[in-house]
Amino acid sequence: MPTAADSITCYLHGKDHNRPHLLSQAFTADARLQMQVQTAAIHFPALTAGRAAIAELLVTSFNQRYENVYTFCLGVPPPAVSASWRCDWMVVMSEKGSGINRVGCGRYDWRFAPDSGLVQSLHITIEQMQLLPPEVLPALIGWVTKLPYPWCPPERLLRQAPDLPALQPVLQRLGGFG
Template sequence: MPKTARSIETYIFAKDANRPDLLRQSFTADATLEMVVHTGAISFPPHVSGRAGIAQVLVRSFGQSYENVYTFCLGEPPKADAITHACKWLVGMSVKETGELRIGCGDYHWRFEPQSGLAQHLCITIEHMQVCLPEDLEPVMNWLQSLEYPWCLPNEVIEGAPQISNIAPVIEYLQT
């Protein structure tokens, strides 16, 4: 497996499983994070510097609020010699305090250090973060748990999506 794909996979697992220490296998120590958020349903700082800061924002703080997190990169992993990679992403999770469900999507834009394959920069764009009722948790989790993790094809995501009206903007975005 290419180092860059491993860096992405380790980041996804670290975030989803609340394991901040794993980010040293994903990001350089001086990596930067840029967040572009097009929704009011979730918030993040626009810029974060350093692996420790990224761990605080994307793993520790995130893990205090959310559980049952599943994040997917749509499409093929990067090639072995890639220094950049862009893909759409999908996330499903529940809010610890309320049980409400969040389904979101957007884009990842990665830039890697050529020698190590670790990420030097990650830009995450959040296009949609839809709020669903706690009753929607089971059908959504059944859907997410049926997908290949963390890489899957957009058509697999779309075909298996439950018929919940609140997630229509996410599905529409993933179809483009």
């Protein structure tokens, strides 16, 4: 049986690396995804039901628009057997068409099926999503590729962040660690 951390890691690798097949190792077939978007910089439906629909939304469709995706869960992984887990997250990605970079953050609230360890429900809160020009991609990639993935201590992420004014709202939010 996968651990809670295994399920979360499969989700992140599936989403970030455009591997929808990995979501079968992350979510139950009838999983539910709720999204609470608190910024106008990105849009998602409020509710998505079923692993296949979640994979379509967060992997297949997502990766048609974005590349260079790095999503970090901040802090330590959950205990092996967990009913639920909450963690802050940060994402860095670039738009394929425009080259615009996005750096966002928020909170994940996970619930796991007791019989399988797979994600039964996920509530994603998107609190910040900053847009940065294409020319800062090398600085962003230089930053995120030096961080431990997908679990990263928030203080390390903050300490190694590039000095880009547009990052400040995200870094300030993460500096409070929730």
